[in-house]
Amino acid sequence: MPVQPKPYKLVCPKCGYTKIVAPKTDASTMIEDLSSCPKCEVRMEIKYSDWEEKN
Secondary structure, three states: OOOOOOOEEEEOOOOOOEEEEOOOOOOOOOHHHHOEOOOOOOEOEEEOOHHHHHO
16 A cells, blocks of 8 residues: 655755655655755755754
8 A cells, every 4th residue: 555755854954945845656766855955056955854853
């Protein structure tokens, strides 16, 4: 049975630019995870939920 993945946030560690990604299927290629920041071209980091950022 397919399970829809939870949305996650891509964050640039240099300038703080963020992008929310909401996968439509569990068969995604995760190509968004390899994206770079459109402002400063640094590889963006994945944050899966707000509670992870607080720890």
